[in-house]
Amino acid sequence: MRTPRLLDGRLKFRHLVLLDALARQNSVVGAAAELHISQPVATRGLHELEDILGVQLFERGPRGITPTVFGEAFTEHARAILAQASEAGRHIVELADATQGTVVAGTHLAGSNVLLPHAIAMLKRQRPHLTVVVSEASPEALRVETEAGRVDLIVGRLTAPSDDRWERHKLYDESIELVVRATHPLAGRTDVEAPVLAEYPWILPGRETSLRGELEEFFARHGIPLPANRVETTSFLTVRQLLLETDVIAALPSLITREDSRITRLAVPLELVGHSVGLTLSKARRLSPAAQALIRCLSDSAAAMTGADAPGGAGPAH
Numbered sequence: 001m002r003t004p005r006l007l008d009g010r011l012k013f014r015h016l017v018l019l020d021a022l023a024r025q026n027s028v029v030g031a032a033a034e035l036h037i038s039q040p041v042a043t044r045g046l047h048e049l050e051d052i053l054g055v056q057l058f059e060r061g062p063r064g065i066t067p068t069v070f071g072e073a074f075t076e077h078a079r080a081i082l083a084q085a086s087e088a089g090r091h092i093v094e095l096a097d098a099t100q101g102t103v104v105a106g107t108h109l110a111g112s113n114v115l116l117p118h119a120i121a122m123l124k125r126q127r128p129h130l131t132v133v134v135s136e137a138s139p140e141a142l143r144v145e146t147e148a149g150r151v152d153l154i155v156g157r158l159t160a161p162s163d164d165r166w167e168r169h170k171l172y173d174e175s176i177e178l179v180v181r182a183t184h185p186l187a188g189r190t191d192v193e194a195p196v197l198a199e200y201p202w203i204l205p206g207r208e209t210s211l212r213g214e215l216e217e218f219f220a221r222h223g224i225p226l227p228a229n230r231v232e233t234t235s236f237l238t239v240r241q242l243l244l245e246t247d248v249i250a251a252l253p254s255l256i257t258r259e260d261s262r263i264t265r266l267a268v269p270l271e272l273v274g275h276s277v278g279l280t281l282s283k284a285r286r287l288s289p290a291a292q293a294l295i296r297c298l299s300d301s302a303a304a305m306t307g308a309d310a311p312g313g314a315g316p317a318h
Helices: 013-025 028-035 039-053 069-096 115-126 139-147 210-221 236-245 255-259 289-306
Strands: 058-061 064-067 102-107 131-136 153-158 166-181 202-204 230-232 249-253 263-265 274-282
Touching: 013 028, 013 039, 013 064, 013 069, 028 039, 028 064, 064 069, 069 139, 102 115, 102 139, 102 289, 115 131, 115 289, 139 153, 139 274, 153 289, 166 236, 166 289, 202 236, 236 249, 236 263, 249 255, 274 289
Parallel strands: 102 131, 102 153, 202 230, 202 249
Antiparallel strands: 058 064, 153 274, 166 249, 166 263, 166 274
């Protein structure tokens, strides 16, 4: 096939924005609703893009649309272009006023409760007019947002080494503990056996998280069925409030119990469950001055929390 002529004026930014939404929503209706356009307009935009590229980007099915190999490949490029455009606009703003700017930090449960707030407080003392936006979502959703330029960096659990697309920097290691509210019937007991845990409601992380798989292995090792009475969420605010108001059991990073006397750990060890908390950065992105400033504060905050020297080389400018 001929190489598509993408610079002849037919390809517009709206096509790339639409492609990104289609890939995330897996639905023309969903993408149209997200972009506040009608379904026929979204369908026409997709047809225009497929005509420009000369390939089919999505397969239509009864449950929505699924990207073809061409759709997956071009979506990755589209998100990189959108990220560069977004970064260019913000760079101009920061050049116009070096004391301002915006950094968007994505986070999931690990690191969101202690590390990130401490780092933001440190950053605001240094640069009070810099805007920090915190986006909370699943790890996979945050990676998509980072690729598209809507998130600058991800703070959370590291589950893989750096690769050709992602740069990962460990800030500290953290254990996972089973926790309840301080007035929970099991609080303070030293004789809690694993089967007793199944008698209480649970909060579990989402199925897409590594911690969820590790907890399922914990249940299996002890012959405990997956709790039927459960809530599934990675929102720390939701987890914390449910812990304080109900008899739920949750598996949370150990730093949480240090910060809130109303939450206490159970004397039930979680063998083989623990993780490293750190930064995930896109290798295709150039870090803005605002993002670099937050990364420095994250590194310093992690060192202060763990009593270690600040990790060197976290978040290089690239």
